[in-house]
Amino acid sequence: MKNIYTLIITGFLLVFLVGCQEDRDQAPSTSITPELAQQSEKDAFLEKINGLLSSSDVQDQIAEPLGDVHFENLSYFKSSFDENVTFIPVYTEASEHTEAIIVATEVSDRIKIGILVRGHLRRLTPSPNAENTPSLTMLAQLFVVLDDRIFDNANNNFSDIIGAANDNSLGMSRSFEDGQVESNLPLGFEPVSGDIMCTYTTNPNDPDGEDYEQCWAQYHWEWVPSDQVIVDWGPGTGGGPSPFIQVINLKSPCKGNPIKDPEIAPQAEDRSGIAGGRFGNARKNEDGSDKPHNGLDIKTKFGDSVYSMYAGSIYGNGTSKTLGHYSIIQSNINGKTVLILYAHLKYKPVTSGTIRAGEILGISGDSGNLARAILEESTIQHIHIETREGTNWKTATRKNTEAYATTKFDSHGKVIQSTKC
Amino acid sequence: MLDMKKILSLLLLFTTISIGTAQNSWGTLSREDYNTIQVINTQYSQSMRLTDIANQPVNGNWSQLGSLGVGLPSCSKELVDGNNCFIKKTGLEIYYNDGDDLGKFNMGYLTITNANFAFKIKGQLIKVGDDIAKLATVHQDAYRKRKKLRSQTLTDHQVLLHLEGTDVSISFRYDPRTNRITRIGFFQSLV
Numbered sequence: 001m002k003n004i005y006t007l008i009i010t011g012f013l014l015v016f017l018v019g020c021q022e023d024r025d026q027a028p029s030t031s032i033t034p035e036l037a038q039q040s041e042k043d044a045f046l047e048k049i050n051g052l053l054s055s056s057d058v059q060d061q062i063a064e065p066l067g068d069v070h071f072e073n074l075s076y077f078k079s080s081f082d083e084n085v086t087f088i089p090v091y092t093e094a095s096e097h098t099e100a101i102i103v104a105t106e107v108s109d110r111i112k113i114g115i116l117v118r119g120h121l122r123r124l125t126p127s128p129n130a131e132n133t134p135s136l137t138m139l140a141q142l143f144v145v146l147d148d149r150i151f152d153n154a155n156n157n158f159s160d161i162i163g164a165a166n167d168n169s170l171g172m173s174r175s176f177e178d179g180q181v182e183s184n185l186p187l188g189f190e191p192v193s194g195d196i197m198c199t200y201t202t203n204p205n206d207p208d209g210e211d212y213e214q215c216w217a218q219y220h221w222e223w224v225p226s227d228q229v230i231v232d233w234g235p236g237t238g239g240g241p242s243p244f245i246q247v248i249n250l251k252s253p254c255k256g257n258p259i260k261d262p263e264i265a266p267q268a269e270d271r272s273g274i275a276g277g278r279f280g281n282a283r284k285n286e287d288g289s290d291k292p293h294n295g296l297d298i299k300t301k302f303g304d305s306v307y308s309m310y311a312g313s314i315y316g317n318g319t320s321k322t323l324g325h326y327s328i329i330q331s332n333i334n335g336k337t338v339l340i341l342y343a344h345l346k347y348k349p350v351t352s353g354t355i356r357a358g359e360i361l362g363i364s365g366d367s368g369n370l371a372r373a374i375l376e377e378s379t380i381q382h383i384h385i386e387t388r389e390g391t392n393w394k395t396a397t398r399k400n401t402e403a404y405a406t407t408k409f410d411s412h413g414k415v416i417q418s419t420k421c
Numbered sequence: 422m423l424d425m426k427k428i429l430s431l432l433l434l435f436t437t438i439s440i441g442t443a444q445n446s447w448g449t450l451s452r453e454d455y456n457t458i459q460v461i462n463t464q465y466s467q468s469m470r471l472t473d474i475a476n477q478p479v480n481g482n483w484s485q486l487g488s489l490g491v492g493l494p495s496c497s498k499e500l501v502d503g504n505n506c507f508i509k510k511t512g513l514e515i516y517y518n519d520g521d522d523l524g525k526f527n528m529g530y531l532t533i534t535n536a537n538f539a540f541k542i543k544g545q546l547i548k549v550g551d552d553i554a555k556l557a558t559v560h561q562d563a564y565r566k567r568k569k570l571r572s573q574t575l576t577d578h579q580v581l582l583h584l585e586g587t588d589v590s591i592s593f594r595y596d597p598r599t600n601r602i603t604r605i606g607f608f609q610s611l612v
Contacts, residue, residue, distance in 0.1 A: 286476070291609075322611045372608055378588060
């Protein structure tokens with residue numbers, strides 16, 4: 001084995017050295033200055049964003065029906081975390097102000113897109129202990145700047161942009177309970193628990209008066225890395241922003257898959273390995289006996305969006321000791337009532353009612369026993385998906401989730417390419 | 422183009438080296454050695470074999486846990502988890518689960534966080550606060566592979582053992598600044 005590696009390494013070194021030699025044989029080339037490299041990175045990033053905005057998904061679902069929608073890529077900067085960032089105002093000719101701002105960020109070659117919706121910034125729940133995070137005022141200022149630039153309209157006031165407190169007109173709720181955030185997504189941001197800081201100071205102009213309190217909120221925006229664009233679209237009734245939200249999943253998975261291009265998450269290699277991530281008895285108990293694994297573990301990245309495999313209704317959401325935050329969707333598939341559970345979510349879903357196939361139902365996390373399983377190197381980041389046929393979770397018949405997944409796996413757990421989706 | 426070729430070569434080179442040097446960060450614990458592990462209640466000089474603790478209750482009876490001096494567990498039922506049972510003492514927490522409510526429990530974890538309880542493994546008493554180097558005599562390979570927890574937030578390191586032929590982990594976390602053990606644990610994923 002060692003010889004093979006030596007051979008491979010030698011081979012690469014040779015290629016590298018030949019490359020260097022060819023370099024020397026060549027006429028001196030223009031060196032790439034940091035400025036040029038940065039310009040190139042900026043151009044490549046903006047090209048990707050523009051490609052995304054001109055994709056058929058966006059055009060079909062937003063631009064064409066509404067006719068005069070504009071997306072303008074007006075800004076670019078490097079964030080303090082060295083991410084490429086651009087703000088894209090979204091507006092119509094008639095609106096006379098920026099309806100929304102799409103914020104596109106490139107992190108490790110992944111484009112993450114979120115949206116700030118005019119009149120609803122306050123819904124982007126505040127949060128905690130985070131540095132370098134924009135305040136609501138800063139976010140509102142973005143609208144002011146863009147309105148002024150696009151419409152020569154400086155007649156903004158922040159309260160119109162930020163929106164009313166306790167605004168639930170978008171049909172979603174976010175709340176803080178015991179430091180945990182509950183969210184049913186979709187604004188494109190995921191808040192992390194909030195924090196309001198206050199200082200108490202004696203008013204120097206009124207030493208005998210009561211102390212006055214100065215409070216401010218700290219905000220931390222955590223992107224939903226879902227490649228989704230969510231647009232709140234006006235004009236709605238009464239001339240304000242429409243309560244209608246349109247969700248466009250630019251990279252949503254095929255029907256029957258919980259994420260795009262799913263792969264099985266294995267158990268540790270000296271254990272049940274990839275078989276342990278599948279439905280069956282590959283795992284072993286402490287006494288060496290078979291330990292059933294009733295689900296299918298699908299590899300994810302922490303924070304990835306998790307999509308409902310099928311349309312259905314929310315059977316239940318909850319938090320359990322082992323599965324962590326979970327959601328169970330009841331669907332009718334080929335005439336059978338099927339319950340599909342998605343576990344180890346980052347937040348407890350609060351969604352109720354119905355859900356579409358391919359709609360985001362949660363965010364991949366490490367809740368339940370997954371965090372410890374990862375620390376003790378039993379497995380890797382994943383979502384656990386469990387399927388039962390029947391109408392009652394406790395009594396329904398356990399089924400292999402793979403039977404309901406569009407992407408199929410061979411006996412070694414590898415994706416069958418013809419079913420890749 | 423040539424620059425690209427160089428970059429590609431280097432990338433492939435680094436990738437190859439990374440793959441070539443990747444190794445497990447745990448040691449394999451034999452069944453024989455595992456069976457020697459005792460959990461010691463240091464306050465009351467009581468003890469019980471870890472494997473016996475893991476295989477409670479016996480015929481639905483938890484009374485054997487009395488020999489560890491921890492009393493009976495408290496249990497509650499949950500929709501998707503089934504029956505969850507906990508023993509919580511200062512410095513010790515044990516979790517059992519019976520997912521199907523059929524009386525067949527599995528021990529999900531046993532965690533020791535202070536010196537009230539300890540592990541005795543291969544005759545060596547190991548407790549929170551001890552120097553992690555004690556593990557070198559218990560399992561040289563696992564000790565050699567000790568490393569930082571794969572965590573963005575936790576700073577502890579650990580010596581990790583995987584029990585052969587099972588999905589059980591035994592971990593000894595320690596503070597790398599002091600080399601003192603901070604937590605001892607048994608764990609197996611139940612889902």
